[in-house]
Amino acid sequence: MELNERLLRVLHPFERFQLDELPLTLLCLSCGLLWFAWRRFCEARLEIAQRLIVERELERSRQELRELAHQRIDMQEDERRALARELHDDMGQTLNAIKIEAISIRNASAGDDDVPQEVLRATRSVIEHADQVYGVVRRIIGRLRPVALDELGLAAALEHCVDGWRERLPKTRFDLRCEGTFDNLDEPRALALYRVVQESLTNVARHAQANRVDIHLRQSADPACVELTIQDDGCGVNLAALPHGFGLLGMRERVDALGGCLDLASSAHQGFRLIASIPLPLQSGA
Ligand SMILES: Nc1ncnc2c1ncn2[C@@H]1O[C@H](COP(=O)(O)OP(=O)(O)O)[C@@H](O)[C@H]1O
Ligand SMILES: [Mg+2]
The missing domain is CATH 3.30.565.10 (Histidine kinase-like ATPase, C-terminal domain)
Known part of the structure; x- marks a missing residue:
């Protein structure tokens, strides 16, 4: 009994804290915290799910953009190939025909004193111009379609391309x-x-x-x-x-x-x- 009385005396000043209610308070607080944590967990799960959907959507549109770029590049290359072919076939042949005609006029009038010098000069000039335009057409065709790439492979085509720049920028x-x-x-x-x-x-x-x-x-x-x-x-x-x-x-x-x-x-x-x-x-x- 003495021990009990002593204990009561020691604990008496703490009675005002009402520590007997502490477990209940702690329990309520824990429940509150649990509920709060659960709500945060649910919100975070929702946010993650939404973010995943957005990321998937983003990846899909990135893939679509990549495919579009692919398509655009293919179309551009097809267009260039067609242009190069037309330049080579139509323009190249027409220029060749002009040059052949001019050469035959020059040959036919060579040694003929009746043909004025003016005509001979003009014929020579037509041949030179045809050669010049043919050179320009060849250069444009080369830019449109790297012929060396098809025929010789990448390394040789690059060598060819770099050689062109070595000439242009000595x-x-x-x-x-x-x-x-x-x-x-x-x-x-x-x-x-x-x-x-x-x-x-x-x-x-x-x-x-x-x-x-x-x-x-x-x-x-x-x-x-x-x-x-x-x-x-x-x-x-x-x-x-x-x-x-x-x-x-x-x-x-x-x-x-x-x-x-x-x-x-x-x-x-x-x-x-x-x-x-x-x-x-x-x-x-x-
Ligand atoms: N080798 C380089 N040295 C210095 N600046 C460069 C070089 N290559 C590109 N640039 C810069 O990058 C810019 C964009 O280049 P680009 O997209 O090829 O367009 P463009 O050549 O038509 O201006 C150029 O205007 C130039 O200022
Ligand atoms: Mg550029």
């Missing part, structure tokens, strides 16, 4: 390195890589004022992809304020449509670097 040094064999590369990939080089070198000529341009094409095994790097030592550009243009956009579209990625690196006076990497199909031996 002060700039172009180095092309192709590591690996690209003969088995399928047409869409080969054409995309060719067009990226074509547009990049046009950009070098238009914007870079470069002394040196390195073009490096290589295959990587893991992951299986083909990587193209084009780097110049020109004036570069601030990528954060990149002027709007269709060249880079078109390159990105082509690379994206094949599931690849295009990276740019540059800053003012630091040159310009472009890396395009395109995955290879698994079954391809390229």
Whole structure:
């Protein structure tokens, strides 16, 4: 009993806290917290489900955009091919006919003193002009449809394309390195890589004022992809304020449509670097 009395005496000052009600209070608080946690859990689950739906939707429209880009590029290439064929067949043949006619007039009037010098001069001029226009048509056909790509494969077509730029920009040094064999590369990939080089070198000529341009094409095994790097030592550009243009956009579209990625690196006076990497199909031996 003494112990009991002692205990009562010790606990007496704490009676005002009404600690006997504490368990009940704690229970109510726990229930409240539980209910709150459950509500948050349900809200979070709903948010995640909604986010998943939006992400799926986004991925679907990205895929649609990729397919659209693919289609647009195919149509553009078909159009270019048709134009190149028409230029080659119609215009080429017409020019050839003009030249043959002019040559036959020249041959027929050679040694004939009755034919005025004016006619002979005009005939020579027609032949020269026909040759010039034929050269221009050939150049346009080459840009529209890289014939070397069909006949000789990607590496040789790039060599041909770079040679053209070496002639046009004799002060700039172009180095092309192709590591690996690209003969088995399928047409869409080969054409995309060719067009990226074509547009990049046009950009070098238009914007870079470069002394040196390195073009490096290589295959990587893991992951299986083909990587193209084009780097110049020109004036570069601030990528954060990149002027709007269709060249880079078109390159990105082509690379994206094949599931690849295009990276740019540059800053003012630091040159310009472009890396395009395109995955290879698994079954391809390229
Ligand atoms: N090699 C380069 N060196 C410096 N600037 C470049 C280079 N390539 C592209 N640019 C910059 O990027 C811009 C966009 O290029 P692009 O999309 O090809 O359009 P465009 O050539 O018609 O201007 C260019 O206007 C130029 O300022
Ligand atoms: Mg351009």
